[in-house]
Amino acid sequence: xxxxxxxxxxxxxxxxxxxxxxxxxxxxxxxxxxxxxxxxxxxxxxxxxxxxxxxxxxxxxxxxxxxxxxxxxxxxxxxxxxxxxxxxxxxxxxxxxxxxxxxxxxxxxxxxxxxxxxxxxxxxxxxxxxxxxxxxxxxxxxxxxxxxxxxxxxxxxxxxxxxxxxxxxxxxxxxxxxxxxxxxxxxxxxxxxxxxxxxxxxxxxxxxxxxxxxxxxxxxxxxxxxxxxxxxxxxxxxxxxxxxxxxxxxxxxxxxxxxxxxxxxxxxxxxxxxxxxxxxxxx
Amino acid sequence: xxxxxxxxxxxxxxxxxxxxxxxxxxxxxxxxxxxxxxxxxxxxxxxxxxxxxxxxxxxxxxxxxxxxxxxxxxxxxxxxxxxxxxxxxxxxxxxxxxxxxxxxxxxxxxxxxxxxxxxxxxxxxxxxxxxxxxxxxxxxxxxxxxxxxxxxxxxxxxxxxxxxxxxxxxxxxxxxxxxxxxxxxxxxxxxxxxxxxxxxxxxxxxxxxxxxxxxxxxxxxxxxxxxxxxxxxxxxxxxxxxxxxxxxxxxxxxxxxxxxxxxxxxxxxxxxxxxxxxxxxxxxxxxxxxxxxxxxxxxxxxxxxxxxxxxxxx
Numbered sequence: 001x002x003x004x005x006x007x008x009x010x011x012x013x014x015x016x017x018x019x020x021x022x023x024x025x026x027x028x029x030x031x032x033x034x035x036x037x038x039x040x041x042x043x044x045x046x047x048x049x050x051x052x053x054x055x056x057x058x059x060x061x062x063x064x065x066x067x068x069x070x071x072x073x074x075x076x077x078x079x080x081x082x083x084x085x086x087x088x089x090x091x092x093x094x095x096x097x098x099x100x101x102x103x104x105x106x107x108x109x110x111x112x113x114x115x116x117x118x119x120x121x122x123x124x125x126x127x128x129x130x131x132x133x134x135x136x137x138x139x140x141x142x143x144x145x146x147x148x149x150x151x152x153x154x155x156x157x158x159x160x161x162x163x164x165x166x167x168x169x170x171x172x173x174x175x176x177x178x179x180x181x182x183x184x185x186x187x188x189x190x191x192x193x194x195x196x197x198x199x200x201x202x203x204x205x206x207x208x209x210x211x212x213x214x215x216x217x218x219x220x221x222x223x224x225x226x227x228x229x230x231x232x233x234x235x236x237x238x239x240x241x242x243x244x245x246x247x248x249x250x251x252x253x254x255x256x257x258x259x260x261x262x263x264x265x266x267x268x269x270x271x272x273x274x275x276x277x278x279x280x281x282x283x
Numbered sequence: 284x285x286x287x288x289x290x291x292x293x294x295x296x297x298x299x300x301x302x303x304x305x306x307x308x309x310x311x312x313x314x315x316x317x318x319x320x321x322x323x324x325x326x327x328x329x330x331x332x333x334x335x336x337x338x339x340x341x342x343x344x345x346x347x348x349x350x351x352x353x354x355x356x357x358x359x360x361x362x363x364x365x366x367x368x369x370x371x372x373x374x375x376x377x378x379x380x381x382x383x384x385x386x387x388x389x390x391x392x393x394x395x396x397x398x399x400x401x402x403x404x405x406x407x408x409x410x411x412x413x414x415x416x417x418x419x420x421x422x423x424x425x426x427x428x429x430x431x432x433x434x435x436x437x438x439x440x441x442x443x444x445x446x447x448x449x450x451x452x453x454x455x456x457x458x459x460x461x462x463x464x465x466x467x468x469x470x471x472x473x474x475x476x477x478x479x480x481x482x483x484x485x486x487x488x489x490x491x492x493x494x495x496x497x498x499x500x501x502x503x504x505x506x507x508x509x510x511x512x513x514x515x516x517x518x519x520x521x522x523x524x525x526x527x528x529x530x531x532x533x534x535x536x537x538x539x540x541x542x543x544x545x546x547x548x549x550x551x552x553x554x555x556x557x558x559x560x561x562x563x564x565x566x567x568x569x570x571x572x573x574x575x576x577x578x579x580x581x582x583x584x585x586x587x588x589x590x591x592x593x594x595x596x597x
Contacts, residue, residue, distance in 0.1 A: 012406040
């Protein structure tokens with residue numbers, strides 16, 4: 001029995017190995033045709049055109065802009081919600097509003113894409129009349145709304161794990177709720193809050209459908225959120241929709257893009273791990 | 284802190300009162316800011332739902348559920364999509380649930396503290412953070428071409444199975460961990476083997492938690508679009524996979540596993556990428572049904588967790 005159970009548990013290791021193998025294997029084939037120098041320095045990504053350029057920079061720019069907008073929305077919102085739920089909210093409000101917020105996690109990303117394209121962007125166009133129908137701003141904001149509940153729930157868990165005695169100490173010194181939250185609870189839970197941010201960032205970087213639906217799928221080397229663009233993930237979707245022959249350079253290019261994405265999330269997780277260790281408080 | 288407090292010793296009572304007043308003021312302000320922040324999230328959810336209902340609500344009808352996709356928006360429906368979703372979920376459930384529960388049991392009840400266990404734990408944590416589209420690439424290389432399953436129900440089901448495996452493992456572990464050690468000690472004291480203890484005592488008490496995890500995992504799988512597109516699922520399917528039940532012995536056929544398919548989120552994405560408003564309304568209707576399914580499953584999971592927490596008193 002134990003053997004079968006161990007084998008099941010090892011499946012997690014097998015999956016990781018398989019991901020690394022598939023991505024690296026196809027990427028190696030890709031880099032036999034394309035030099036790594038071109039891949040990293042060229043500023044055009046035109047894999048689907050007659051004249052092919054393989055510079056990942058435009059896709060990275062798209063990923064960067066949409067994720068950054070998402071984080072500008074989600075980090076303050078998620079942090080404030082977490083502090084409020086953990087330190088301020090009356091029991092009734094907590095019991096009622098928290099499940100509603102958790103329901104946001106259950107909404108499929110393609111539906112968020114619809115929301116970005118047909119609800120958020122038209123509203124933004126009323127404020128910014130020059131905004132094109134496909135842009136990075138709308139999807140970025142929607143990504144922010146999407147990852148807010150992830151950040152708030154992980155950060156709140158971290159804050160609630162801070163021992164009551166610390167709060168009681170602060171209150172005994174005459175601290176108000178807000179002071180207690182800002183000077184005692186948040187610093188004590190910092191490692192967990194950072195973990196929440198890292199989770200949010202990797203969600204934003206890996207988000208696909210919102211951007212695929214609402215940002216236009218055109219590789220565009222720009223940092224201007226008012227313009228349409230493609231991200232690493234939307235490029236993969238776009239190629240996969242085109243039904244390309246197995247083994248072609250286009251086919252291999254999506255694995256190279258996937259490898260970059262994987263390395264980005266891996267780097268984020270390592271940084272997060274180091275930061276967490278740096279700020280860990282033991283009680 | 285100290286530097287701030289020292290001068291206040293010399294503060295006039297009036298100034299002190301003003302300071303306290305300001306601090307209390309900031310309390311009230313933050314209470315309002317916090318409430319507003321939460322309302323932003325709730326408002327977004329409501330806005331999203333209202334948008335879907337306004338655009339797609341009128342499209343939902345018996346005809347919409349029982350028609351194949353069509354070039355004419357008003358005749359199109361989601362029959363092949365919801366049938367495909369059901370079949371894919373069947374494969375996902377049967378692949379992820381047994382493996383996930385077994386892995387959870389191993390890590391909580393059998394694993395010794397050694398490097399193998401450490402590696403497994405690190406992998407489970409990391410897999411939960413891998414973007415879903417990367418699972419799609421894995422499946423494209425491994426299932427579609429490596430094992431030759433093609434763009435089939437089987438490939439899609441296994442892909443989503445891999446995707447929700449970490450969810451099932453983590454929730455199984457949490458559920459098992461919440462069973463008090465005293466239960467196990469009592470079983471061992473009566474001479475039960477490790478497996479008997481797990482099977483007869485630990486598992487029954489953790490069913491609620493495990494079930495919650497499975498439902499949450501499946502609700503995530505239903506809405507996943509990117510990995511399924513990546514394995515190359517077709518977006519226009521105007522036929523159904525072969526029926527799993529046949530009229531001739533042995534009455535059960537597995538031909539559907541290898542059939543091409545489409546699923547709800549892909550059907551929605553397909554309609555979304557067309558410019559005509561009529562198709563966008565179809566997308567809204569499909570999205571509404573999808574949201575009702577996933578949000579319903581989430582609500583069910585939240586309710587189950589609450590029920591089981593209430594029922595079991597140690």
